[in-house]
Amino acid sequence: MTSPLRIWSLPWALRYLKHEVLALPGRTAALLFVLFLLLFPLFSQDPYLLRVLTLTALFALYAASWDLLSGYTGQVSLGHAFFFGLAGYASAILGRELGLPPALTIPSGALLATLAGVLVGLPSLRLRGPYLSLVTLAFPIIATGLIFLFPRFTGGELGLSGLPRLGQSRLEEYYLVVGIFLLSVLFLWKLAGSRVGLFFHAIREDEVAVRMVGVNTVRYKLLAFAVSAFFAGLSGGLHAHYLRVAGPDSLSLFNSIQPVIWSVFGGIATIYGPVAGTFLLFPFLEALRVAEELRMLAFALLILLVMRFLPQGVVRGVLERLEEECPRCKVKNAFTRKACRACGVPLHLEAREVKP
Numbered sequence: 001m002t003s004p005l006r007i008w009s010l011p012w013a014l015r016y017l018k019h020e021v022l023a024l025p026g027r028t029a030a031l032l033f034v035l036f037l038l039l040f041p042l043f044s045q046d047p048y049l050l051r052v053l054t055l056t057a058l059f060a061l062y063a064a065s066w067d068l069l070s071g072y073t074g075q076v077s078l079g080h081a082f083f084f085g086l087a088g089y090a091s092a093i094l095g096r097e098l099g100l101p102p103a104l105t106i107p108s109g110a111l112l113a114t115l116a117g118v119l120v121g122l123p124s125l126r127l128r129g130p131y132l133s134l135v136t137l138a139f140p141i142i143a144t145g146l147i148f149l150f151p152r153f154t155g156g157e158l159g160l161s162g163l164p165r166l167g168q169s170r171l172e173e174y175y176l177v178v179g180i181f182l183l184s185v186l187f188l189w190k191l192a193g194s195r196v197g198l199f200f201h202a203i204r205e206d207e208v209a210v211r212m213v214g215v216n217t218v219r220y221k222l223l224a225f226a227v228s229a230f231f232a233g234l235s236g237g238l239h240a241h242y243l244r245v246a247g248p249d250s251l252s253l254f255n256s257i258q259p260v261i262w263s264v265f266g267g268i269a270t271i272y273g274p275v276a277g278t279f280l281l282f283p284f285l286e287a288l289r290v291a292e293e294l295r296m297l298a299f300a301l302l303i304l305l306v307m308r309f310l311p312q313g314v315v316r317g318v319l320e321r322l323e324e325e326c327p328r329c330k331v332k333n334a335f336t337r338k339a340c341r342a343c344g345v346p347l348h349l350e351a352r353e354v355k356p
Helices: 010-021 025-043 047-073 081-098 102-121 129-149 170-192 195-212 217-243 253-266 272-309 314-322
Strands: 323-325 332-334
Touching: 010 025, 025 047, 025 170, 025 314, 047 170, 047 195, 047 217, 047 253, 047 272, 081 102, 081 129, 081 217, 081 253, 102 129, 102 217, 129 253, 170 195, 170 217, 170 272, 195 217, 253 272, 253 314, 272 314, 314 323
Parallel strands: none
Antiparallel strands: 323 332
16 A cells, blocks of 8 residues: 555655646646745735735635635525624624634634524525525625614624734734635635535536435535635634724625625636636725726726626636647646647647548
8 A cells, every 4th residue: 555655745746746737727827826925925025015915815715705605506695795794793792792812703703604604595595596686685784784773782883993903913914814715715616626516516507407316405505505604704704803893894785796796707616716806806906096086997897898808707718718628538738738638639629630
């Protein structure tokens, strides 16, 4: 039997890097992206740039959580800010009332958001399409009303400010958030590519057919709500402590629409698409603050252009041009290859034609 230590040896890692990661443009770009996030502070520790990247990572996790629910299972949520804001408020209140540190209050808030996800999912099981979206939209509106109804407990319009910081410095907070973001997105990506993710896909395409073959669709739909709500709540708790305030803006309609825009822009039902969309759009909007009067106009034009020429999203549109699927074994190959790297079948039609 081969030793696990030998399997994970340096030569094996180098071979895997060469033949599995660097062999595909998409995986190479993902590796460069991770290296960029991890090594960026070595080149610049400008507080503003660290703040922008930290917030982008938080919102990218938020968008990826929406994609797992709406992109993979087709349960389009327009009230995802409910989980985001609920976890932020829960973390703030637990810290204020019980004196707990963020290391305990943020996971607690995420677990409360998970429970809320199950409770939101239960009445939504028999709803589809716009009816489901309207039901989910009602929850952050209800939560906002409760916040204004009990201002002594929730802070009202001003929210709860002065929350404990995530770390002792901006650099420490940056690495904490980026680390959680990378691990969370990796988990979501692995889950989406697993057997559970296949059931999510199937439910989105034809729930009745999936139910007819004996799959418990209720269980998987509730699982999608719970996992999505957990990571949305995790990002909401981190966001509240990073800005040191939990306010009603976290439950706003705009905050519910943002992950939809980022996901559609990058490419839904991919996990990495919403991440790419967030890292493209959020810094772009920040850069346009120098021209505030043209900021939203330029933002809208960019989205319109992308939806016109890349309706499947930026990531999918680019990858379709950079990678090609083998017609026999379905393995992805770089567009520069003439034959499949796995089975050797010619990739281009003219190369496959048999000459008389």
